[in-house]
Amino acid sequence: MLRQSISATGLLLLVLAATPSRADDMNDLYFGEALYFAHQGLYFEALERLDTEVRQHETVDEPELDSLFVHIDNAQFSLGDFELRYRMHHRAGRAIKAVLEGAVDERVRNDAAYRLARIHFQKQQMEDALLALDRIDGDIPHSIRDDIEFLRANVYLAQGKQLESVEVLRKLQDSDEYGGFASYNLGIAYLQNGQRTAALEQLDKAGQRNTHDPSELAIRDKSNLVLGTILLEDGDHEQALPPLNRVRLDGPFANQALLSAGWASLAAGDLERAVVPWSILAEREVTDSATQESLLALPYAYGKLNIHGRAAIHYGQALDSFGKEVKKLNTSIESIREGNFLKALIREEIRLNKDWVIRLRTLPEAPETYYLMQLLASHDFQTGLQNYLDLADLRRKLLTWTGDFDAFDEMVEIRAKHYEPLLPDVDAEFRKLDSRMRLRVEQHKTLVKRRDDLLTTPRPEFLATPEEQAILARIEALAAAMVTSPTENKQNLGRLKHLKGILSFTLRTEYHERFSEFDRNLRSLDEAMAVAQEEYDEYVRNRQAATHSYVGYNKPIRRLRAEAEVSVEKIDQLMARQGHLLEVLAVEQLVARRDHLENYGDKARFALADSYDRATQKQARVGATP
């Protein structure tokens, strides 16, 4: 039990040690979005986003151009963290293993090995955790050096290797982050190793650390309580008092410390001093077992002080209180058996805060929740409860999605009804437009080719106007007709040659000007073609979008709907089993608590009668004295 509590302490810090990136460094918005959810405790959403993003990154052709590229190692680490926090230990670690096996920088590899070790530790796989820690070598990021050593010490403790743990913990005593925890754990390691004197000295040291950090203050209280309890058990009553008195009165260990301080004083023979802490404790929350015990201890001390009247009054009050508590416990047990406990736990408002376990304290006082905090002290109960709440959450999501599927189906149907009658006409028009477009594109290509050819091989006749081309054709035709009788047409042939010469002269002298004009016109045609092409492309996209807006959805929607339904069925079964286990566990604990209180009640009843007799006798003796 003690070892478990030590591990749990380590676990708390290790989980907190995960360091998400800041948005300013964030080039990948979707990774940033996953962090946004994670920081709100919404690990399902965080995992869903980041897993999809990492998978997409792995399939891109040029990953170095992807925005996640610079963050990929961090993203893989975060996946592992989120999986752990979402209590998916089976999956956690696979992403980090991928980093370890990749060709990465030594510091990144060491960071990955540490994170993997942490996952193994949480999975209770201590050998694997050590193997992962042993892979750490060379350049280690400064920010995780203490984390690594603290984890190593916890792994050794969990394996029962106290000596090795002591060695590591000694070096961590001055750690800013782990000093308090390492100090306490070192005391426990000594204790488990049979080094009692060293353990007591170390716990004494841990109990006097100067700190203002709330978690260190709590561990300081715990050190003092454990030290005081050990001394009390060993009969060193006077020595037990100083550490017990050091426990803060408003801390989580205050009630137990007050109770022990009373017993230490009583055992040391100082009855009046024992009354002080027990009087304080008797006024505290009555569902706390230490308070309940003080209700018996206080009149016991008064009895020993021969103040039997007051003892009788306090025994009477204890009896009343135990009776009320037994009644409350019975109501609680009954309420839990009726299923109200589970209903109370899955109330929506509890999950609004990421520290939902703490918020459970704020649940309205009701039979099903009277002893909730005591139940939550059990690790198994907490795990079961968290799983139950996660299942309820998943169920809510799946039911919401089922509604979404209906909406998607309807959307697809409406789109199909809208587009299907329109599309045949649109397609017919499109085919005409498409052939015209293709023709124009071909013509444009020919003109571009001609311009490019003219740049290398000038051909003035290609730049003749249509009129000039007609004149030239006419000249050629007339010359062809005349050439059969050259003698008779000699003069006319000469005139034709002259005319052709004038035309050629014009074409050649105006060639550059005409070519420039042709180029200018072609360029404006390019622009017009680009606009036409853009409109054409947009049309094609819209046409495709019309099809894509309703085709190809039925099958995946049907499949997902079926998968969601199967999942809801599985969840219902799991919730029933998990809920039943929680109820059984809760009822068992409450029954044990009730039996314990009934036993206290019996003792109080006898002690009340005894005190009453003694008080009466004392009064009679006082009355008989002349």
Added chain:
Amino acid sequence: MSNQLRKALLLILVGCPILSAANELSGDSMRSLDGQVQEIKSDVLNIASELNTLEERLLFPSHTEVSLFVSLAEDQDFRLDAVQITIDGELATHHIYSFKELDALNNGGVQKIYTGNLTTGEHELSVTMIGKLKNGKDINESSKFAFTKGIKPKAMGLTLAGSGFGNDGISLGDW
């Protein structure tokens, strides 16, 4: 009686042996269930991932999709209360921040505040942020940005700094 009570005290510290056998049994069952819970979590995550992709395809075709993200600059000295966004004069979205959301933004999270459909071409984005400076002074800043929507999905990131001077507090980046 003193001894009995002391024993009870120790039980509080080291756990309750009366329940240990029952707890062990429940513990085994809890662990077995825990494995099955992890499996169903994995199944539902896969459904969620596919559903999101399907939803995005159905509601936001890639050639019209526009997404807008919000993040806070490091060491900003104000408390963001709300953001309002209009595109081409039409209200696109407004968001009032809860404590948890603000905490997530302060810790480096990036919020996807808007996803919608826009035609290709030029558009105008108007952003208003409302908050409070550390000295208690209210801030209400607005900025306008022109952007071009091409044929690919467009993602833009707004970084809010809350400087309280002119438009410096809101900047827009393209992704």
